[in-house]
Amino acid sequence: MSTSLPRAHELGLIGCHVCGLVCRDTNIEHAACPRCGGALHRRKPNSCARTWALLIAAFILYIPANVLPIMRTVSLGDVDDNTILSGVVELWVKGSPDLAVIVFTASIVVPMMKFLVLGTLLMSVHRGTNWARTQRAKLYRLVEFIGYWSMLDVFVVSLLTALVQFGFFSAVEPLPGVVYFGLTVVLTMLASMSFDPRLIWDCKDEDD
Amino acid sequence: MTLPSSSSARAQTASTPDLLICEHCDTVYRRRTLVRGDVARCVRCHAVLERHQRIGLNAMLALVATVAVVFVQANVWPIITLGFNGEQIHARLWGIILMMWQEHSQVVAVLAAATLFFFPLCRMLALGWLLTYARRGRRAPGFRPLMVMLYYIRPWTMSEVFVLGVLVSIVKAQLYFDVKPDAGAFAYAALALLITVFSGIDIRQLWDKIPEQAT
Secondary structure, eight states: OOSOSOBTTTTTEEEOTTTOOEEEOOOOTTOBOTTTOOBOOSSOTTHHHHHHHHHHHHHHHHHHHHHSOSEEEEETTEEEEEOHHHHHHHHHHHSOHHHHHHHHIIIIIHHHHHHHHHHHHHHHHHHTOOTTHHHHHHHHHHHHHHGGGGGHHHHHHHHHHHHOBOTTSEEEEEOHHHHHHHHHHHHHHHHHHHSOGGGGGTSOOOOO | OOOOOOOSSOOSOOBOTTEEEOTTTOBEEEOOOOOTTOEEEOTTTOOEEEEOOOSOHHHHHHHHHHHHHHHHHHHHSOSEEEEETTEEEEEOHHHHHHHHHHTTOHHHHHHHHIIIIIHHHHHHHHHHHHHHHHTTTOOOTTHHHHHHHHHHHGGGOOHHHHHHHHHHHHHHHTTTSEEEEOHHHHHHHHHHHHHHHHHTSOTTHHHHHSOGGGO
16 A cells, blocks of 8 residues: 555645535634535544444444334234344245345344444554554445445334234234334444544554 | 645635545545546545536436425325225325324334435425526525535435335235235335435535535
8 A cells, every 4th residue: 555645634634524625724623614614623523432432322222122022013812022033033934035134134234233343443443453444444334335224124113003003903013122223223323423434544654 | 746825815724626535534636527437436445536427417406306206206195005804004104103103102203204204305405496506506595504404414314225114014014914015115116216316426516516606
């Protein structure tokens, strides 16, 4: 990797987060972008602390989201509570395994991957390592890109609730698990937004 | 690298519009004109810096108008219909949101209302407003706050995810009931396609394309 590529802070420049304008770094405390008025900072403020906080909060909520049932199906007096995982199993056994794979990916693989990837990124930034920087940057972009697909299960529960409602014959009700799950998704999205990928490249600029 | 002189009165933050900074690794580049199909990538971290924007302002406005039509259809028409003992139950977006509110999942109701209705609506209206003025080379009233708002709500529109949710719900409900996708489901599928087209468009170009003096 060539070190000849100039970086903004070496040239005394700041890129505005909001509108992308290249501004001169004036070292003023609360500098604002002349074009869009957004606050200018070299790196997202308190990026690591915020990301850790949001990630840990998301992880704590992810436990009830998986343990508690997300949906109750009542059919002719037969009450059946589904967790995220049992919903996937039901889909696999009774219906279509391909959709089961999609739901499993969106509800289990994607959130787990976000915890692992963001955790790894944060720890590697703390240690200031040069290890696999391009790959880590790619992982971050992947996590940002796929993050919101986890909302899938929340929408499925909402749709089924609205659709199936015949009093005691059969009905679908949302259970608290789905609320925890929705909050987990929102918090992981906020966590990945508050992480600053530039930190990956900030450690001593030697070749890999 | 020579920078334009900062002799202007704006001593605070003199800006340099012909430069480009990679948002992912902070590398500075000189902006180059891209031709059709070009994608500028960062040499250091391989993130996309800029794409050639082949859709002009007029075409963008037409696209927003199309999205508006499809969005109304997706919200008015039922999405899924369930037949039970000769009775038919239709699920519409707002029916779903209100039902979740009543069923003690207010958080989910608010999330669904925001990501499936309010944020897409705001995005669409704001873009339509900005582009109506932009195609005449002018900045619309409220240009700055609207552009900033568009930047912040962009990650929070989830209509594409909802389409997949409709598909999964139909398959799940079909285990026990007679369910059919309704017109609204197809409108949502069309909306998801249009949103995908839109995701390739960089709205930020409006900052450069319409200079401030022309308010």
